[in-house]
Amino acid sequence: MTRYFTALTATLLVLLAFSAVKALGSCGEEIKSQRLSSCSEYLRDSSRFDESESGWREEFPRCCEELEQINEQCRCQALSQVTQQQMVQGREKQEMLRTAQSLTSLCRIPPQSCEIQLRGLNAFSV
Numbered sequence: 001m002t003r004y005f006t007a008l009t010a011t012l013l014v015l016l017a018f019s020a021v022k023a024l025g026s027c028g029e030e031i032k033s034q035r036l037s038s039c040s041e042y043l044r045d046s047s048r049f050d051e052s053e054s055g056w057r058e059e060f061p062r063c064c065e066e067l068e069q070i071n072e073q074c075r076c077q078a079l080s081q082v083t084q085q086q087m088v089q090g091r092e093k094q095e096m097l098r099t100a101q102s103l104t105s106l107c108r109i110p111p112q113s114c115e116i117q118l119r120g121l122n123a124f125s126v
Contacts, residue, residue, distance in 0.1 A: 026071075026074075027071070027073065027074035027077050027078075030070060030071055030074050030078075031070070031074060031077065031078045031081060034066065034069055034070055034078070035066070036063070036066050036067075036078060036082050037066075038059045038062035038063040038065075038066050039059075039063035039066055039067065039078075039079070039082050039103070040082050040085065040086055041055065041056070041059045041063075042056050042059035042060055042062075042063040042099075042103075043082060043083060043086050043096050043099055043100055043103075044086045044096070045059065046060075046095075046096075046099055047092045047095040047096035047099060048092060060106075063103070063107070064106075064107035064108075064109070067079075067103070067104060067107055067109060068107070068109055072109075072110050072111065075104055075109070075110075075111065075114065076104075076111065076114035076115070076116065079100045079101075079103060079104075079114050079116060080100075080114070080116045080117070080118070082100070083096060083097065083100040083116055083118060084118055087118065093118075097116060097118065100114065100116055101113055101114050101115070101116050
């Protein structure tokens with residue numbers, strides 16, 4: 001009986017590992033199929049520190065809608081890709097990174113925060 005449960009547990013762990021790998025692999029396809037243009041514009045515009053630039057206010061709800069269309073397990077990866085594409089110079093990099101990491105929380109959708117790693121910056125999670 002103990003061998004049966006051990007074998008069953010091992011089988012379940014293997015199946016769980018395969019499903020996790022499959023889910024991560026499918027994120028790439030899902031992200032490609034979703035256009036995150038509003039999130040891209042929101043991240044760019046909201047990190048500019050320009051009081052006259054208010055386009056980000058219009059893009060924010062659209063960005064949240066775009067993120068809701070993406071599988072929860074893929075949202076942080078999608079935000080990481082968008083952030084990498086939108087990186088700008090100077091202090092705006094840190095601001096954009098902070099905004100991207102907290103965007104799911106601001107949209108009130110899971111996960112609460114994303115750890116985003118970018119080349120040339122230390123990653124942190126808010």
